[in-house]
Amino acid sequence: MAPSPFLLRHVLASNGVLTAPLPNGAGSETLPTRVLLAQAAAIAAHLPSTPTSVAFLAHRTLDFVRCQWAIWLKNHIAVPISPHSIAREREHILKDSCTTHVLLRDADVADMTATVVVRLDSIDLNAWHGDLDALVDKEVDRDAMLLYTSGTTGAPKGVLTTHATLHAQVSDLMASWALSPTDRVLHFLPLHHIHGIMNNLLAPLCAGATVECLVSASTSVIWATLARHEQPVTILMAVPSVYMLLLEAFDKLPEPKEAFVAGAKQLRLAISGSMACPVSILSRWTALTNQSLLERYGMTECGMALGNPIAGPRHVGYVGQPFPSVQARIGEAGALEVRGPTLFKAYWNRPGDTKKAWTEDGWFQTGDVAEYSEELQSYRILGRASVDIIKSAGYKLSALEIERVLLEHPQVRECAVYGVDDETWGQIVTAIVRSDAGIHSVDELSPPFPAFLKANLAKYKIPRKIHMVTAIPKNAMGKINKKLLPSLFDLSPSALA
Template sequence: MYLLIGFPSFDPSFYHRSDLIFQHGVLKPAIIDIKAGTSHSYCNLVSDIIELRKQLLKNAGTSIEDLKEARVAFLCPNGYDYVVSQWSIWSAGGNAVPLCITHPSSELLYVLKDSQSSIVITHSDFQEKINDIAREAGIKKPPTLIPTDNSRRAMMIYTSGTTGKPKGVITTHANITAQVKSLVDAWRWNDKDKILHVLPLHHLHGVINALTCGLYAGATVEMMPKFDAAAVWNRWMKPDNDLSLFMAVPTIYSKLIQYYKENIPKEIQPLATKSCSQFRLMVSGSSALPISIRNSWKEISGGVVLLERYGMTEIGMALSHEYEIEKRYEGCVGIPLPGVQVRLISEDGKDVTSLVEQPGELNVKGPNVFKEYWNRPEATKKEFTEDGWFKTGDIAMITAREKVFKILGRQSVDIIKSGSYKLSALEIEKELLSHPNIQEISIVGIEDQEWGQKVGAIIVLKNQESKLDLKQLREFAKDKLAHYKLPTLLKVINEIPRNAMGKVNKKELVKLFAD
């Protein structure tokens, strides 16, 4: 029997932790769904979640009161229905598997099969798209169960797949609670806050940082169906000026800057700049923030310095700049978040956390760290040390002056071994982005028999009609970078491909130099 649940029409329901909601006032808006043109109070949210929870359990079997961590996939657009789906799955004891609304059928089928989902909740907009896929995935009824607790598996989010095939990352209710409490504390979330949510909801940034933190704190989450630069600026410039937080990836900030400069009339730009003053906090994450975007944003926003943080699907957020603007340092990601332990381990296995300017692999430990990779026990074991530290695969160091962490890049793709040198691709990218005609850049290591790896540059020009060759690029950078860091290979393309979270798959980019 295939169990495919279409999104129902709800009566004016919630997670078993509903006390976190009621203490903030049941009539306060919890979710504003821009696409649907609706506003939903915490009371409505609790009521609707309970109602869908009943449907999940009823469809699973007449005697079932708990899904016992059965995987429940759901395909919903950004908005109120997404929140109700996710929290009803949790309240029923299920393991939530958010699907990407833009993924082709083949990728959706992969996730359904790999996660062994037994139920799919789908919004009416995607009913036709998911029917055949769910049938092919062999979705059936979940088994009977046991009472729920915080150690139970709560959610499975798939990694971005930038360094290999996506893996299902399992987090427990305890993991999610730790991640949320840490950010609510560090970023001073409160029940007066209102966040404009524009992020995808099949990755951690959108699910935990922007949505769940807001609900935990009793804030209001205003959800756009997807990011649109014009719609965002128009919303910000409304006269009520009632927003207080915004979170995005560097690509989004880049598009907002571009729209501001090219589409907002000169006489209106001061109003757009003033609208940024309503925000007490603006965050950038999921990939490194280029210095050019950081500085441009500060200029057009009237002095807003974006707060950068570091995290990944397996650990939630681990590092963040402090809340105070004067403690947000260029090119860095701050200090450990509350409840998170970090250390740096050198290539020869030594703990170099207490040393400045000494690179090492970032290890993380704490209640925020995920439980396991789904159905990959060997992969899980490989990523943990014997004493329980998760190996992120990212190389970092502590700066000498500010004493904060700086990410140098992924051990596998951002650290280039050329001759006797180990080069940071992120450092080279940062310097070359200051070229007046470079819009985007990605630095990769290309295999070479003599040097081990050569430095390859893939760039997108601001003006497609202009030219930039390797000799010109090296001439521009010779006073900014050591000679052994200068690119020896160059490809100019129209657009650097990115996934939904704005991340670049550098292993794929290397193939551009195959000839």
């Protein structure tokens, strides 16, 4: 493993600022990264000397960086765990990651009995008075972090990254999005996923920016923060479902709405990722703000791989070009493959899965199907090879393509398209649709849904089964686990033939 500059060296030199809710929820606190690093050093003194895996609950407070940085200062592997996870999920991560110690506030201790607990409330955060520059002025060649996948493709697996990986990812993000000390980034994403950790937190802090964490992703709080005249937000990052909720909430905001519109328009960047953004959301955001959402593509295993430019044309439905250090190609059957220094090292204790993830010539197989437009010089994600490619009556159909059409209907707010196994057809195209309040069946949609589908989709692409729902189940990142949908909504698939 080649040595890499210690990421915390950049954190210290840039002197970014982090503001976040207090652990007890009573107000917020704001500190520069230099002070946070000193507090991390105070925590590190209570960790073992021998490198191991150390876990902590990923609350959106200053404790996140205090814990993560303390773990790195002692050459351990950081294992952030969702604070919303249940005991069984935490036990799986702690056992699978071989965690020996866990950093916790007293309020969180109850569910963590299988490891050595280091109590943050018992540590004097101001006890360390050493030389910070000397502490971080080094190169490291160690493993850095274990992130557990969301489980949309099976049981959660630990994705192991090195310090070199994180350094490359941060460098790409800083360069591609021109992050600087003048930026103020709004943060309300989960901190046990790469989106919230790298894109929304570490990269901005390494650039000297201010990151403002919210206690929750409440649309009213987000709009109020955007409308604020002082300390204006310059960068907003969210998943498409959050942008959808923001647009729906905008219609219900009190008049006058000029401050809300002005706040959205003054954003330097509004970035969407983690799943494909429906055209309807892209169009509505542009109509409101006169700016287009910047779509990008990434995943836990490779960081951010593809992205649209901050200046220049962005094409609806396309995710742009590779990030500076990333190479991409289209393999067999449209499989998207990438390589570069931002890639993960391995699946933790799963050598077989790790080997299968890479081609013989060294490219990581993302599991997504894509196409590249020579005319637009941009990649387009067609969906997951397993769940978003539906094989029906001899056709290979893109679920995302069908979803884009469904979302063009004026009363469809959200949808998910998936395949249900069938002996006759192989799979049947099935859709879950959420509409406006008060609409409970397909027959109530206007214009009539069957006629709309017939006019906009080839016959073999039209969903044969449509479920109207008030909410579509999602995981913590706002992603829909399509593998679960048949068991939730289609108990007798063969009856649909």
